[in-house]
Amino acid sequence: MIDLRSDTVTKPTDGMRKAMAHAEVGDDVYGEDPTVNRLQDMVAAMLSKRYALFVPSGTMANQLAVRSHTQPGQEVIVESASHIVRYEQGAAGALAGVQLHWVSGERGIMTADQVEGAIRPKDPYSISTGLICLENTHNAGGGTIYPLSTIEKIRAIATQHGIPMHLDGARLMNAVAATTIPPASYAQHFETVSMCLSKGLGAPVGSLLISSDQQLIERARRFRRMYGGAMRQAGILAAAGIYALEHHVTRLPEDHIHAKRLARILQQIPSVRIAPHHVETNIVIFEVTGQRRTPAEIVAALKQEGVLINAIGGLSYRAVTHLNISAKEIEEAGAVFTRVLTH
Secondary structure, three states: OEEOOOOOOOOOOHHHHHHHHOOOOOOHHHOOOHHHHHHHHHHHHHOOOOEEEEEOOHHHHHHHHHHHHOOOOOEEEEEOOOHHHHOOOOHHHHHHOOEEEEEOOEOOEOOHHHHHHHOOOOOOOOOOEEEEEEEOOEOOOOOEOOOHHHHHHHHHHHHHHOOOEEEEEOOHHHHHHHHOOOHHHHHOOOOEEEEEOOOOOOOOOOEEEEEOOHHHHHHHHHHHHHOOOOOOOOHHHHHHHHHHHHHOOOOHHHHHHHHHHHHHHHHOOOOEEOOHHHOOOOEEEEEEOOOOOOHHHHHHHHHHOOEEOEEEEOOEEEEEOOOOOOHHHHHHHHHHHHHHHOO
């Protein structure tokens, strides 16, 4: 089965499993797991920040940032199709007591003018803007890379208004691989950054929240326990993250090449609408038109032929390349798409 549903479906490599098996561990709640501490120091240094906090998931990392930056009753500016909006179960309202102010970007990218227009006035009547969140790369936008120049302009506006910024950098290393811009160059514009180890990097679980603000990270640590995310001998998991950062970052461009190739194959199918030049990293979003079958039936037909993808609403579908997908499998998947979608 060729599984293109997400880059979260990857399986640990033999080398990663060996690293996990031999990881030195301790109790991380006491701060005594040496492998967790090594991972946190490693990622903080990579982003030129001072501190990092290992957590079970990207959603938790984002929500810890929201809770740590804001007060109940405030508002957080986010792009309307961002992960925080679509895939985190309303956690910002349920756990932090904040509202989300949706801004519709172009393929997930908000402009500085849009962000400035969303900031509430400081008067006795308006809700207070507590945080600005960006997502890089933008999942629902199709793995879109946030231009560094746009981030810089948004940062200037945030500074002018005294509003902190958080980066949902779940797939930040895909942006780094595609642009060769160092991760610290992106991270410098944000008070906090989340980064996921279990997507393109191929670890089985785990994300980090990174910041240079020690008090904020300690606040997030307390909320991590409140949210049920404190772990004990987590070095077994942290070892997978270390291995991923040491061995899987340099191979990410391979996934991008595969995604672009798949997009070109899909473009040749009459019923498919896709702009291959919009495929910047490892996510391919396309539409299928002129079909009597429902999206669920199309997904089932592809599965029957050995390819797994997700329908993501309306006529749209998403395919994601990752380290368990080879160039040969991309060609095989392309043949299945052609066969199924031309009937």
